[in-house]
Amino acid sequence: MRLGKHSLLVASGQAAITVALLGILKAGDHFLSAPSLYEGSKTLFRENFARFGIEVEFVDDPHDIEDWRRRVRPNTRAVYGETIPNPKNDLIDIGQIAAFARDEGLPFVIDSTASTPYLIRPLDHGASIVVHSASKFLSGHGASLAGVVIDGGSFDWAAYPDKFPQFSTPIGGPGTPTLVEKFGNTAYLEYTRTIIAGRLGPVLSPLNAFLLQQGLETLSLRVGQHSRNALTVARWLDAQPEVESVDYPGLPSNPSYAIARTYYPRGAGSVFGFTLRGGIRDARTLIDSLELFSRMSHLGDVRSLMLHPGTTSHAHLSAEERDRLGIFPGLVRLSVGIEDENDLVADLEQAFAAVRATNAGTAQAHVAALDEAELPLSA
Ligand SMILES: Cc1ncc(COP(=O)(O)O)c(C=O)c1O
Numbered sequence: 069m070r071l072g073k074h075s076l077l078v079a080s081g082q083a084a085i086t087v088a089l090l091g092i093l094k095a096g097d098h099f100l101s102a103p104s105l106y107e108g109s110k111t112l113f114r115e116n117f118a119r120f121g122i123e124v125e126f127v128d129d130p131h132d133i134e135d136w137r138r139r140v141r142p143n144t145r146a147v148y149g150e151t152i153p154n155p156k157n158d159l160i161d162i163g164q165i166a167a168f169a170r171d172e173g174l175p176f177v178i179d180s181t182a183s184t185p186y187l188i189r190p191l192d193h194g195a196s197i198v199v200h201s202a203s204k205f206l207s208g209h210g211a212s213l214a215g216v217v218i219d220g221g222s223f224d225w226a227a228y229p230d231k232f233p234q235f236s237t238p239i240g241g242p243g244t245p246t247l248v249e250k251f252g253n254t255a256y257l258e259y260t261r262t263i264i265a266g267r268l269g270p271v272l273s274p275l276n277a278f279l280l281q282q283g284l285e286t287l288s289l290r291v292g293q294h295s296r297n298a299l300t301v302a303r304w305l306d307a308q309p310e311v312e313s314v315d316y317p318g319l320p321s322n323p324s325y326a327i328a329r330t331y332y333p334r335g336a337g338s339v340f341g342f343t344l345r346g347g348i349r350d351a352r353t354l355i356d357s358l359e360l361f362s363r364m365s366h367l368g369d370v371r372s373l374m375l376h377p378g379t380t381s382h383a384h385l386s387a388e389e390r391d392r393l394g395i396f397p398g399l400v401r402l403s404v405g406i407e408d409e410n411d412l413v414a415d416l417e418q419a420f421a422a423v424r425a426t427n428a429g430t431a432q433a434h435v436a437a438l439d440e441a442e443l444p445l446s447a
Contacts, residue, residue: 072221073254074221080214081200081213082109088177089117091217092256094121097122099123100126100146101147102150103127104150104158104160106150106181130160136168146175147172149162150179151178152182152187154340155375155401156394161327163331170194176195177195178190181204182204182337184205184291187337197219199215199217205290205294210369215272222253225248225253226248291334294404295338297338297412298338302318302319304416305342311342317337318336339367339404342400343394343399346398347398355374358416360407372402372407374403
């Protein structure tokens, strides 16, 4: 097991992602990313980083290493991905991408928010740096914001002084040591902590640090239960005629099942989407009818949550872009909590009954309207 060498707590997950990458990248640099990411990270990279002169490029097919390789440029400086991207749960092969990044002399930064160290330790599979939003599962209570950057200490920054001059240039002027001379392979975290986070200032408040610690103590119990519940809910949804597809990699029919078995033996996470055949109409009825699931854009909470991505997290995209990403009008995202699984299924059962009743009512009203429309003809 590879433990992180050094870590940095910051004020939010967004802050963790931002400082983790700004510790590596500067204006004029380019980095490669897996295509399926938290929408907040995508807009951060596309819009905010672009204004800093940092260019992100998303690969089309993260499983095709040649697709990554042919996009590497002389100014490419990092590779980025997520463990369990939501809502589609289209898993990447972390070991394969880490090997590619190593070959190219690039650090591999991975967001492990949706998996937590209970389900996977990306450093064991070759990732260089791991980031988490600690506002989600790590806390579990949704009562605080926090983020963390973990340096595996395995990337050899000293081997690439031209690519990463910040670590190999004397810090206090000529004659003073460089960060790699002073800190070896943890030069990155020192730089990110003092020069990036220390100056930009996304400091974690003491109260939020305390709240995070309260949550962390029960992480293993919670994430185990989240994962068991999620599998039960995913199997139940998969058996409903109104459901077109369930994006849960713990189901054998899911395209990510093989990766889930290899990398996530303790459970395939608990934040996933499913698509209703009846589109937005069914999604609306379902969301309005669920009682135990709260309507919330948050995830990784002990309470079960639901969201309609098409009209919330992904509403800023065009309909074509949403279709391309599989964010269809009937897609509902769940973050399955740690309640009793029977209560979760009972809630889903009554909400699906409401969908059926609404559809039957609509069909009856439609027939009645047709009958009425025909009256004058037959009179
Ligand atoms: C995968 C992932 N990373 C990062 C973040 C950002 O975290 P925070 O809300 O703590 O800024 C989120 C938020 O939903 C997320 O889902």
